[in-house]
Amino acid sequence: MSTIPTETNLDKLGVRLSAGSVVRTGEPLARHTTLRVGGPAELYVEPALESDLAETLRYCVETAQPFFLLGRGSNLLVRDGGVRGVVICLSRPHFSRVEVVDGGLQCGAGARLKRVAAVARQEGMAGFEFLEGIPGSIGGALRMNAGAMGWAAFDLVARVRIMETSGDVVELDRSEMDVAYRSCASLKGRVVLSVLLRGEAGDPEKIASRMREFEAKRKSSQPTAPSAGCMFKNPATVPAGRLIDELGLKGTCVGAARVSEKHGNFLVNDGGATAADVLGLIELIRDRARRERGIELETEVQIIGQ
Numbered sequence: 001m002s003t004i005p006t007e008t009n010l011d012k013l014g015v016r017l018s019a020g021s022v023v024r025t026g027e028p029l030a031r032h033t034t035l036r037v038g039g040p041a042e043l044y045v046e047p048a049l050e051s052d053l054a055e056t057l058r059y060c061v062e063t064a065q066p067f068f069l070l071g072r073g074s075n076l077l078v079r080d081g082g083v084r085g086v087v088i089c090l091s092r093p094h095f096s097r098v099e100v101v102d103g104g105l106q107c108g109a110g111a112r113l114k115r116v117a118a119v120a121r122q123e124g125m126a127g128f129e130f131l132e133g134i135p136g137s138i139g140g141a142l143r144m145n146a147g148a149m150g151w152a153a154f155d156l157v158a159r160v161r162i163m164e165t166s167g168d169v170v171e172l173d174r175s176e177m178d179v180a181y182r183s184c185a186s187l188k189g190r191v192v193l194s195v196l197l198r199g200e201a202g203d204p205e206k207i208a209s210r211m212r213e214f215e216a217k218r219k220s221s222q223p224t225a226p227s228a229g230c231m232f233k234n235p236a237t238v239p240a241g242r243l244i245d246e247l248g249l250k251g252t253c254v255g256a257a258r259v260s261e262k263h264g265n266f267l268v269n270d271g272g273a274t275a276a277d278v279l280g281l282i283e284l285i286r287d288r289a290r291r292e293r294g295i296e297l298e299t300e301v302q303i304i305g306q
């Protein structure tokens with residue numbers, strides 16, 4: 001299938017969606033990733049409502065096109081050739097809401113983690129503090145069971161609403177889901193619509209103080225330049241950042257992609273980096289880790305496109 005955006009695709013899907021939806025051809029995904037690299041999406045869709053999302057998924061099935069769910073693009077490396085098929089982003093207001101419900105928070109998949117953490121603090125709900133510094137959406141965080149400060153997203157989950165590619169909606173309890181370190185098999189090929197999160201009752205002042213502590217730790221150990229967060233999963237024997245540091249690779253560049261001097265597991269875009277630069281740097285690091293330490297580094301960041 002061609003990667004050239006086709007107006008025909010745009011017309012066919014566009015007329016099936018409500019007015020608040022966004023449908024574009026050839027949308028540059030560098031605009032939608034924190035690493036600021038990546039080629040265009042053949043078709044890019046922001047559905048306004050769940051019914052629009054269902055239409056989009058049915059359209060993908062009918063036309064045998066692949067679809068990809070884009071969150072805040074914070075854990076994503078899009079290759080320079082762009083993405084074939086349909087890229088769906090749940091960033092419209094309906095999907096970004098955070099509602100206080102009996103003892104928990106009901107969050108749309110597109111809700112920003114920073115906002116979820118802020119609402120939990122206001123409401124005196126403890127356990128959400130680690131979300132404060134993760135630059136993603138809750139849907140994306142569940143998809144990969146994102147974590148920080150010893151916590152992971154699924155620690156908070158009570159129940160998830162999910163859409164199948166048929167457009168049907170199912171609800172799953174946390175106990176029914178297959179969850180592991182940085183992955184959730186139960187969400188593969190499905191779309192998170194919303195999630196009920198539960199923490200524990202806590203003192204808002206203590207919660208705020210813990211958030212400040214996490215923020216200070218993050219600011220002192222992680223770079224602020226554009227990146228995709230930690231590039232590699234931590235191997236069982238040594239944290240990836242320490243390993244890359246010990247290999248003397250901090251500051252190493254391929255094109256405008258550089259290993260951060262602040263944290264070895266962060267590859268930063270110095271401005272104008274291409275996905276090929278970042279992929280070259282990944283391979284250089286993996287090669288050194290394999291040859292010098294016998295460690296096979298696995299990327300945590302999702303790599304898509306061609």
Ligand code: EPU
Pocket residue numbers: 146147148149150221228229230231232233234239240241242243245262263264265300
């Ligand atoms: N270290 C070094 N040199 C470095 C970086 C780290 O020696 O350049 C050492 C640290 O001193 C520490 C150890 O390696 O002893 C681990 O480092 P850190 O505490 O920074 O944690 P991490 O395992 O590298 C994990 C998550 C981060 C999360 C932090 C904070 C993974 C792959 N990474 O990092 O998540 O923010 O803990 O809790 O699990 C992400 O997922 O994108 C991410 C950034």
